Amino acid sequence: MPCRLRRRWLLRVSDGIDGPLLGSKGAPQLTHGELRMRTETAVPAENWRRLGKAPDPYLQRIRDVVYQVAGIFQSDENLPFLEECARKRMQAVDANSLRQYYDRLTVRRDREAELHRLVGEMNLGETCFFRNPLQLEALRRVVLPAICQDKNRPPCHHVRVWSAGCATGEEPYSLAMSLMETMEAEETLQEWTFEVLATDWNNGFLEKAKEGIYSLHALRHVPPSLQQKCFRPCRDQFQVTDEVKAMVSFHPLNLLEEHSVSWAKDMDAIFCCNVLIHFDGSAQRQTIQRFHDSLLPNGYLFVGNSESLYGVSDNFRLVHFPGSTAYRKVCLQSPAAGVI
Amino acid sequence: MNKTENTQIKQNEEKAEERDLKELLRSRIKDIDSIPTIPAILRPLLHYMEQTVDQIEVQKIVELVSCDESITAQCLHMANSPLFGRTHEVDTVRGAVIALGVRKLRDILLSCLLVRLAPKERWAMDPVIFWQHSFGCALVSRQFARKINYHDPERAYLAGLLHDLGEVVNCIFLPEEFRATVEKACTEQLPFFEAEQATLGLTHCDSGKMLAQHWGLAEELTSVIFYHHDVEQAKLHPVLVAIVSLSDTLCRMRGLGYGFYEPKQTDFLDDPAWRILTREYPHMAEFDLARFTFELDEYTLQVRELVSSIFSKGS
Known part of the structure; x- marks a missing residue:
């Protein structure tokens, strides 16, 4: 008897670029066959012609399955990259066509494990400083002023940002540099203090992060003024200055353990980029709920550039900034207790 | 004369100037057909x-x-x-x-x-940026219309293309004044209609409407041109106005804006245009806006390429 698919599989069914883009919340659970019928999408022909060939419809379906389960979207521009990753996995699992591989991702018992192997193949964990500059721009120019306006009552002149899944430290240091730059530029922020909490489950990563030594390649997107100010040469590499290091505290933390997360409280913003895509549906939902608990009212959750929380949580609302998006904590109003 | 009277006189003068500018614009628009570049x-x-x-x-x-x-x-x-x-x-x-x-x-x-419509030298802003925004809005409006099953996506394309027609009118007929507006918008990172309100006392919605009426454009297109920044006031064709208004904002948030950073956050669920569409199409509650946003980025690249190539060939 076929096992039932997780709820998440059912929520993310959508119909490709030319069809209605509607989820199926509240839909009854579907069998594998039904699911496959619903994930079969219309080919967005107009977007593919520029590539000079018609797309394999199964590649697009694979894109949809990856989006439904891992929450990461590959644009049409990126479909050739997705195909490359899929073909590497096809060799490993002995699938002869994208159609056969699509079957592996939707029908076989180990379909979810295979999907995470495919996501792993996409190597989205690779990171560098200022990897998503528009996200940092939104933090500096929109989010920070909003937070400071909300908190502008002494003695609460303190902003806490959490980099969850910080790997080798590029993201939290980028956050610290951005905050430092804003603080120096804005006179009104002189009395404020900023703190970046950086966590990862991998102690090896954390050791490297604390050391703060990086190759020139990792610094390629750092604005020249910050390169000068925030790094010093160290052998043939570059080390983050003590001033930046002082803003960041590194701690081991497993996002999947509730007791481990519960001390991370009163956050104004959380950055968790390309981490949730490696979790299964229930772990994703639990983690998102923990982030919700960790955030202050109206706090922001930033996820990866192509990541979506659609169908994962109703406790956050999507907000748009120029060139980036984030999720804002929804506060339920309770007449007796105020904001909860 | 006391301070209140002074303020009153100043306000009256400003109102008179505003009326004069509108009259001037109206009289100039009548001559639009005689401009050789049209x-x-x-x-x-x-x-x-x-x-x-x-x-x-x-x-x-x-x-x-x-x-x-x-x-x-x-x-x-x-x-x-x-x-x-x-x-x-x-x-x-x-x-x-x-x-x-x-x-x-x-x-x-x-x-x-x-x-x-307006030759390159008349533009107070970069026409490439303006047309990227207009084409972008046209395509996004059409795509959005398809997604929500609006009955006439091609009409949405046209409405998106024409929604900022008033900017062209301002460029042609109020070149000096509009230059100051563009400068204010870029320096202070304001949406154009706010900068226009401050410097001209009228917006591209007003001037666009004048040209639309002069040309005898369809009522629904005129409604989009006039109300896309004030959707709730649109009594005629509010759904089309809402589609274009949301697409306009989405374009500005995804790299097809006016060429400068607009430091603001948009929660579309709070947008009056979203509420209008949700009333009309209850299934909007299930709309995956995150995915739609990612898909639009494909358009951004293509629109940029297309408009740049049109201008590099000379218009």
Whole structure:
């Protein structure tokens, strides 16, 4: 008897670029066959012609399955990259066509494990400083002023940002540099203090992060003024200055353990980029709920550039900034207790 | 004279100036057809396109387009862009009508003609940026309309293309004043309609409406042009106005804005336009806006390429 698919599989069914883009919340659970019928999408022909060939419809379906389960979207521009990753996995699992591989991702018992192997193949964990500059721009120019306006009552002149899944430290240091730059530029922020909490489950990563030594390649997107100010040469590499290091505290933390997360409280913003895509549906939902608990009212959750929380949580609302998006904590109003 | 009276006099003077500017604009717009850069076929074509598709004669369109060589060239260039879904290379106007259909060709033709509305030297802002925004809004409006099952996506394209027509009017008829507006908007990173309100006392919605009425554009297009920044006031065709208004904001958030960073956050669920659409289409509650946003980025690249190539060929 076929096992039932997780709820998440059912929520993310959508119909490709030319069809209605509607989820199926509240839909009854579907069998594998039904699911496959619903994930079969219309080919967005107009977007593919520029590539000079018609797309394999199964590649697009694979894109949809990856989006439904891992929450990461590959644009049409990126479909050739997705195909490359899929073909590497096809060799490993002995699938002869994208159609056969699509079957592996939707029908076989180990379909979810295979999907995470495919996501792993996409190597989205690779990171560098200022990897998503528009996200940092939104933090500096929109989010920070909003937070400071909300908190502008002494003695609460303190902003806490959490980099969850910080790997080798590029993201939290980028956050610290951005905050430092804003603080120096804005006179009104002189009395404020900023703190970046950086966590990862991998102690090896954390050791490297604390050391703060990086190759020139990792610094390629750092604005020249910050390169000068925030790094010093160290052998043939570059080390983050003590001033930046002082803003960041590194701690081991497993996002999947509730007791481990519960001390991370009163956050104004959380950055968790390309981490949730490696979790299964229930772990994703639990983690998102923990982030919700960790955030202050109206706090922001930033996820990866192509990541979506659609169908994962109703406790956050999507907000748009120029060139980036984030999720804002929804506060339920309770007449007796105020904001909860 | 006390302070209150002084303020009152100042306000009256400002109101009179505002009225004068509107009157001036209205009288200048009457002369629009005599401006040599406005293609002679634009006006007949705008009326012609109001007919239903089965009333439109292919031959008539071919004749209208073929009377201007450079329009023909530009039109064919666009017809071969993936944004209009060509199936194979077309090299004649007739071929384009057959390959794409009358409606798509009509959209292309109007897009080409509108680009020529104001010559490069008259622009207070970079026309490439302006047309990237307008084409972007047209395409996003059409796509959005399809997603929510709006009955006429092609109409949404046209409304998106024309929504900022008033900016062109301001460029042509109020060049000096508009230059100051653009400068204010860019320096202070304000949306144009706010900067216009502050410097001109009227917005591109007002001036766009004047030209739309002068040209006798369809009521729904006029409604979009006038109300896309004040959706709740739109009594006529609020759904179309809402589609274009949301698409306009989405374009500005995804790299097809006015060429400067608008430091703001947008929660579309709080937008009056979203509420209008949710009332009309209850299934909007399930709309995956995150995915739609990612998909739009594909358009951003293509629109930039297309508009840049139109201008690099000279308009």
